[in-house]
Amino acid sequence: MGRRRGITYRQKRALAGWLFSIPFLVGFFLFFLIPVLQSLVMGFQTVKASPTGIKLTFIGLENFKQLLLVDPDFIPVLVSSLTDLAIDFPAIILFSFFIASLLNQKFRGRTLSRVIFFLPVVISSGVIQLIQSSQLQAVSATSITAEAQNTGVVQLADFALGLIRTVRIDPVILDYVQMAVDRAYGITVASGIQILIFLAGLQGIHPALFEASSLEGATGWENFWKITFPMISPLILVNSVFTIIDSMGGLLNQTIMRIHTTSFIIGNYGYASAMSWTYFLIIFIVLSIFLYLTSRKVYYEN
């Protein structure tokens, strides 16, 4: 029984749950939900900023028409964002899983390797990416060939691929691998958190499972497909969602930068709002399709 009359202990706990959530709920409604809705409203207006305030004029679907039918830049930029995602996404998932398996083995220097692989999360996020990419542009603009991104390692890998090409493997796969290798830096840098998530998952698999199956005579290959893969499959889902969100909302994403320029540098607020809402809907569709296709294939232990 609660101290106050008429309130059960259960209700009291529910109330406490609400109370703990209050700061976030306030923030969510005032500084997230309202802005999201306002941005939708602005998408249907021309927005003029003047010293006396903001002036809105309703223009219906004009912004969206302009965006999808007239603007020569928006759709190509959007397509290139999606292509980047399509190339990087499988590479990041496979790469981070592979590296996590490597880092899960026992060897000398393991701690140091983990520290280095996680370093990009600390120093290559946000502003730093922006500075580096602007420097790269400066370099290519003046055509001074500083070996900025294509390191010796990448060239070596390209060379090895050239050798493999002489052997018969499906050219589609090889083209993809070549593309992924050329983006090795971006992929490595974007994999930090995914590696950690996989690593934690691998460490969470009980060794007894492997012992038992090895006693029954299973090979390492069978162990992987029958134990490791099902146990890790929920994390593949978590990592996939994380990768999609990270790649679509990142600083180097061209669509994001374009929306940013349109709104805060050019000052075309209504148009930028229409852009950002279109983009948001596309991310939402991509995520939904992905979740729909994969969620049923994921194995949950409990």
Place this chain on the structure above:
Amino acid sequence: MKTAWRNRIDRQWSADRLRRHSWTLFRFLLIAGLAFIIVQPILIEISSSFKGLSDLYDGSVFLFPKNPTWKNYVDVWKYLEYPSRLAYTVAYCLLCATLQVVSCSLVAYGIARFNFRAKKMILGMAIATIVVPIQTVLLPQFLQFHYFSPITMFTLGNVLKGVNLIGTPIPLIILSATGVAFKNGLFIFMLRQYYRNLPKELEEVASIDGCGFFKTYVRIITPGAATMMMTVLLFAFVFQWNDYFFTTVLTPGLNVFSTVIVNIGESIAVTQGIWFGNMQEMLYDSAALILFILPLIILYSFTQRFFVQSIERSGIVG
């Protein structure tokens, strides 16, 4: 007969060993190569931050400048007023990060440990804040803080003028205190996973002893969660340090690094009367980048275990 057996065993044994050793070698080369890919851009930045123009145009210079100079650092240091800006940035990021940890941890605890109907919806709301691209909310937020008053929050600054908070630290402080700053949805998710896996007995014992919910949270849960909170604090600090969009839009001109660090070379060149297109700008950029990430690298070298073990501890996996 005996020697034949032994030979066979020897051969098998050495084949096994060969396989193991070649795997070790392969693994070493692979990890070293990838580690190099990660570290190499920083090495290049360090190298070019010590270059002068003569080294930049000299094709034979790659990593080690022939005439290393401190000029880039001296100019950037002066332009940034480094010591005071560093102090301000650290204080600002620490304040925001602390507020974010407090607000995120409160809501995470609320939805992890108490049973009420909306708890799943609140988690969904937290995740929605990271799924929606930041550009969608940034412009209305800018208007909210540009014409800040209880009414104009809803009216896009149309009815009243309100107070202009853009350029002050207040917008980010408000967003941090209410758990909707940069990537806070992720922090809420991590903390919620952590709290969810705590044993139930903790609160039961406290409740039997007559400890209220909030007191239980402050006195019993929080001290136990100190390492997890430290991890989130470090993430929040680093993200705040590196943040570009919130900082440049809501707090332009603030005395932190991220407001000036992009295209800093150009700005310095302009103050020196050099105009666009000078390669010196690029060298300034490199020196500024090193000065910008150096504090982060020092922080990381002391606290890397918090980052590296963060996911395990949060129990996202479990």
